[in-house]
Amino acid sequence: MNDFKTAFFIAYKSILKGSRSMLGLLIFILFLSFFNMMFISGVLNGISYSEVEALKSFMSSDLVINPQELPVHKQYILNQNEVRAEIASIPGVVATTRHYLLAGSLVFDKDKNGQYKSVSGTIIGFDPSDENKVLTFNKLLMAGQFLSDTDTDQIVISGALAGGYGEVAPNDLGGAKVGDKIRITYSNGIMRTYTVKGIYNDVMGIYETFISAKEAESVLSVYNSANQILVKTDDNSNTIDSYETKIKAMEPNLKVQNYNDIIASFASFLQALDLISFVVGVISVIVATITIFVLIYVNALNKKRQIGILKAIGIKQSIIINAYILQSLFYTFCGVSLGVVMVFLVLQPLLISHPIPLIQGLMNLILIYSPTGIILSILSFIIAGYLAGRTPAWLVARQDILKAIWG
Amino acid sequence: MIKIQNLKKTYPGEVPTTALRGVSFEVASGEFIAIMGRSGSGKSTLLHQLGLIDSPTEGKIYIDNADVTLLSDIEKTRYRLEYLGYVFQEYALIVEFTALENVFFPAMAFGKNEAEYKKRALELLTLVGLGERSGHYPNELSGGEQQRVAIARALINSPKILFADEPTANLDSESSKVVLDLFQKLNRELKQTIVMVTHEPEDKKFVHKVVWIRDGLLEKEEKTHGNKSRL
Numbered sequence: 001m002n003d004f005k006t007a008f009f010i011a012y013k014s015i016l017k018g019s020r021s022m023l024g025l026l027i028f029i030l031f032l033s034f035f036n037m038m039f040i041s042g043v044l045n046g047i048s049y050s051e052v053e054a055l056k057s058f059m060s061s062d063l064v065i066n067p068q069e070l071p072v073h074k075q076y077i078l079n080q081n082e083v084r085a086e087i088a089s090i091p092g093v094v095a096t097t098r099h100y101l102l103a104g105s106l107v108f109d110k111d112k113n114g115q116y117k118s119v120s121g122t123i124i125g126f127d128p129s130d131e132n133k134v135l136t137f138n139k140l141l142m143a144g145q146f147l148s149d150t151d152t153d154q155i156v157i158s159g160a161l162a163g164g165y166g167e168v169a170p171n172d173l174g175g176a177k178v179g180d181k182i183r184i185t186y187s188n189g190i191m192r193t194y195t196v197k198g199i200y201n202d203v204m205g206i207y208e209t210f211i212s213a214k215e216a217e218s219v220l221s222v223y224n225s226a227n228q229i230l231v232k233t234d235d236n237s238n239t240i241d242s243y244e245t246k247i248k249a250m251e252p253n254l255k256v257q258n259y260n261d262i263i264a265s266f267a268s269f270l271q272a273l274d275l276i277s278f279v280v281g282v283i284s285v286i287v288a289t290i291t292i293f294v295l296i297y298v299n300a301l302n303k304k305r306q307i308g309i310l311k312a313i314g315i316k317q318s319i320i321i322n323a324y325i326l327q328s329l330f331y332t333f334c335g336v337s338l339g340v341v342m343v344f345l346v347l348q349p350l351l352i353s354h355p356i357p358l359i360q361g362l363m364n365l366i367l368i369y370s371p372t373g374i375i376l377s378i379l380s381f382i383i384a385g386y387l388a389g390r391t392p393a394w395l396v397a398r399q400d401i402l403k404a405i406w407g
Numbered sequence: 408m409i410k411i412q413n414l415k416k417t418y419p420g421e422v423p424t425t426a427l428r429g430v431s432f433e434v435a436s437g438e439f440i441a442i443m444g445r446s447g448s449g450k451s452t453l454l455h456q457l458g459l460i461d462s463p464t465e466g467k468i469y470i471d472n473a474d475v476t477l478l479s480d481i482e483k484t485r486y487r488l489e490y491l492g493y494v495f496q497e498y499a500l501i502v503e504f505t506a507l508e509n510v511f512f513p514a515m516a517f518g519k520n521e522a523e524y525k526k527r528a529l530e531l532l533t534l535v536g537l538g539e540r541s542g543h544y545p546n547e548l549s550g551g552e553q554q555r556v557a558i559a560r561a562l563i564n565s566p567k568i569l570f571a572d573e574p575t576a577n578l579d580s581e582s583s584k585v586v587l588d589l590f591q592k593l594n595r596e597l598k599q600t601i602v603m604v605t606h607e608p609e610d611k612k613f614v615h616k617v618v619w620i621r622d623g624l625l626e627k628e629e630k631t632h633g634n635k636s637r638l
Contacts, residue, residue, distance in 0.1 A: 002518040009515065010501075017503035017544070044463040312460045312559070314488025315483075317517050401460045405495070 002078040002283050003297025006315070007322035015326055022295065023331070030131035030293045031342070034381055037284035038343045041277040041377070042367030050363040052263060055342040057136045060208060060262035061097075063231040063247065076225035078256060086231055090239030090246050095133035098226035100216035104186040106161065106209060110171035116391055118173040119161050123184065123209045125216025127155050134232045137200065138211075139362070144178035154197035156210040157181065186211070190219050205361045253321050258354035281377065288335070292328050297392030300324060308404025309399050321393045328389025329382065336381050343367065408436040408600055409457065414466035416452050416623075426452040428623040429441065431464070434568075439594040439601040441610055444620035453570060453620060454604045458570040459483045459492055470567065488517055492561030494571040499546040500552030500560075506532060507541035512558045517564055524563065526590070531559035535589055551582025558589060562599070569593070571603040586614045 015023065063369060065087075068074040077083060084096040102123040109116045128147040132138055136148040142165070147156055159165030163172030176182060178196050185191045194211070217223055231241045240258045247256050300307065307320055348367050356362035361367075396404075413473060416427040434440055444450045455461040457468060468475050470490070478486060487493075500509045508530050514524035532538050535555035537548075545553050549564060554611045559570055571590065575583035591597040591613045603614070611617055611631050619626040 002516075006512075006516045009512075010464075013501075013508070193549040209618060306499075306501060309485070309495065310501070312458075312487065312495075313493055314484055314491070314515055315513075316484055319516065405499075 003316060003319050004322065005226060007319045007346050008326055010319070010323035011326035014323065015330060022299075026291065026295050026331050027334040027338065029379070030288050030331055030385075031338040032376070033284045033288040033291070034336050034339035035342050036367070037281045037377055038339055039347065039367070040363070041306075041373065042343065042369055043365065044273045044277040045368035045370075045373070046366045047358065048270050049366070049368050051266065051270070052259070054363055055263045056259050056264065058140065059135070060259045061134050061230040062233045062235075062259055064253065064259075064262055065229040065247065066253040066256045066257065067227065068253040069255050076222060076227060077229060078225055080226040080229060081224055081378055083251060083254075086250055087229070087231055087247055090243065090250075091277045092234045093245065094232040094234055095129040095130070095346065096232070097126055097134040098213065099230065100213060100220060100225075101227040102186055102211075102216060102219060104184045106157070106173060107183045107185070108176050109178065110174045110176070110180075117172070118162075119173055120254070121161065121207060122207060123155075123186070123211055123216075125211045125219075125246045127213045134230050140200040140203065141198050144196065146198055147210060149212060149214065149321040151212045152167065152215040152218065153192075153194055154211075155194040156198040157182070157183075157196060158202035158207045159188065159199050160202050160230050161207055161209065165199065165201075166357045186219050186245065188220070192219070201360070226405070236365060247272055285380050285384050287332075288381060289334075289388045292331060292385055292388035293392055296328055296389050297395070300392050300396035304396055304399070304404050308399070308401050309407075311397070311401045312405065317397050320397045321390060323388055324393030324397075325389040328385045332385030333379050340378075408438070408471060409434040410467075410469040410472075411457065412467040412469075414453070414456055415451075415464050415467065416456060417464045418463070422552070423632060426623055427456070427463070427466075430620065430623070431466075432618055432625055432627045432628055434602060436599065436600055437598040439590065439599075439614045439617055440478075440603070440616045441614040442602065442620060443606065443611075443616045444626070446606070448620045450604045450620045450621075450625040453604065454570055454572055457568075457602060458493060458502065459487055460493075488513060489499075490567045492564070492566035492569040494554065494557050494569065494574045495563050496573040496576045498545065498550060498557055498577070500553055500556055502545050502602070505542050505544055505549065506537060506556045506559075509545070509556055511564055512523060512563075514563045519564075528563060531562055532556070534562075535559045536585075544584045544586070549577050549582070551585055554578060554582070554586050555589065558593075562593070567600060568595070569599055569601045571601065573604050573606065575605070575607065583607075 064084075065077065067077050080098050084098065087093055087096055102125065103120070104123050105120040107116050107117050107118040118157060128151055129149050141156075143155070145156060157176065162176040164175035173182065176196055178199060180196050181193055182196060183191060183193045217225075231243070231247070233240065244256050245257050310320055311317060348351055351364075351366060357363070358365050410433050412431050414426070414430045417423050417425045430453060442450045442453055442610050452461070456463045457598070463476060466476070475486065501512070505513060507525070510531055511524045511528035514527065516520070529538060529541055532541050535558055537552060537559070538607070539557055540548065542551065545556070545594050548556065578586060587610060590603065591603055594601055603610075614631055617629040617631060619629060
């Protein structure tokens with residue numbers, strides 16, 4: 001304890017009487033390194049979060065229930081009204097919707113001259129009033145209107161499939177507009193003609209065509225069934241895993257997936273963001289370590305003679321090294337504190353008051369940190385500060401007393 | 408008090424350098440001795456061995472009948488703090504500490520009571536004539552004043568022996584006399600054992616005995632009559 005007090009006294013006096021400009025520079029560099037690490041990781045986490053939220057909002061919702069796969073694969077979830085009512089009774093379940101998934105090809109003759117363009121794709125049938133409670137797809141509409149429950153002869157298509165809306169798809173219909181007639185040939189051979197009621201912005205890379213569930217049932221000759229049931233839950237009431245478990249208990253024959261399974265195709269993108277965040281973090285810590293190391297080393301070399309004298313009068317080497325470690329930790333503490341203030345008290349409120357739009361304005365950029373991430377970032381800087389203070393001090397302090405004093 | 412037997416020191420290297428070739432003498436308790444000799448004779452090397460800041464290649468050093476050459480590095484560090492005091496050629500003060508802090512710092516490292524060591528440090532600064540300047544930093548003191556602060560620091564833990572390595576080498580004659588008078592006063596009044604390396608012949612008048620070193624060997628021990636204090 002007394003050794004610590006002695007080391008603290010040396011460190012305190014060295015900081016107090018040391019060069020103010022050097023102190024400021026060191027703390028400023030550490031602040032920049034820490035801020036850089038926090039800012040980049042916060043932005044990348046925010047982008048990841050926004051992407052996942054957008055996918056949940058426009059595509060997968062929280063849970064997706066599929067028909068029975070084992071022991072016998074079934075095409076439909078039967079009695080979907082009853083199944084959904086049962087699921088809706090689980091506390092925290094906000095809403096459900098059903099999807100029919102059909103395959104077909106869309107054909108359009110823009111100039112009515114027999115020059116048809118056709119596109120194959122998935123056609124989804126849903127109940128629009130239910131759909132709007134679960135997904136916010138209607139927000140992507142850029143022309144016309146969304147479907148209503150009673151629509152049987154109208155469709156909504158993506159801008160990329162329609163063509164001429166700026167988005168690029170492998171094939172398009174050559175420029176279909178709201179009000180144009182499009183013929184769909186379903187995979188079961190049924191052929192019907194629809195009027196384009198709405199065109200949506202496929203910013204999320206979703207190129208499906210939508211019809212009402214009523215129309216889908218007519219095409220498929222089924223009733224009260226579904227290929228998928230999407231479930232929206234309240235994240236604050238329960239965890240997604242808990243909802244999944246409860247639904248599986250209720251419907252053991254159905255296949256239940258949560259949004260993480262559904263968005264697995266985006267996993268590599270999200271992993272890439274994580275990797276970038278990690279690399280930036282490591283570089284920031286290395287920059288901080290080298291900065292502290294160099295400045296402490298130069299400082300210790302300049303005080304080599306003083307260190308030798310301290311040793312000569314009987315001051316333990318460990319006290320001298322600890323004094324440098326404490327100085328280094330002080331610089332780190334100041335740099336990290338400034339970084340924390342800048343991120344959490346300046347930048348985050350600034351992004352809330354002046355949002356930066358993401359995904360064509362569907363989401364705003366936010367900085368996201370997990371408590372573990374924050375603790376790890378601070379801890380990594382503290383460890384860096386400790387090592388970068390200890391190593392150069394040890395290199396100088398271990399020198400022979402006579403060499404240290406007289407060179 | 409100090410007994411040196413056949414002390415040898417060779418510095419290793421491509422061409423090993425022998426600084427001490429077998430020196431033996433004794434220092435009595437309360438004695439003030441000067442180690443003198445030409446430049447390169449080995450006098451500073453001898454002081455470093457006696458002060459335990461270097462280790463001899465061969466030979467024994469007994470302080471109060473204990474063989475201090477057998478101490479480990481950690482034990483030597485503690486021994487230096489507890490029993491030995493040092494005054495170096497240059498004013499080896501810590502620039503970030505005030506005069507008072509420089510003086511009490513070894514006592515703080517020793518683990519003594521804070522109120523006591525601060526009181527004692529102020530007494531010592533007063534003893535060396537700098538009681539009024541305890542709050543000054545080294546760069547606010549003259550060379551002679553800094554050296555007196557260094558002497559006060561060397562005394563803070565009441566050392567058995569005070570070692571001084573050419574303590575007046577960088578001082579003007581007036582400051583040198585103040586420092587040497589101070590050593591003599593400490594020796595007379597506190598019975599402080601002092602071993603001082605010097606190259607100034609006139610310093611003989613302050614000491615009881617001069618140990619002359621030449622080419623790493625003891626040339627002679629010369630009793631002086633300058634210092635009238637009784638041993």
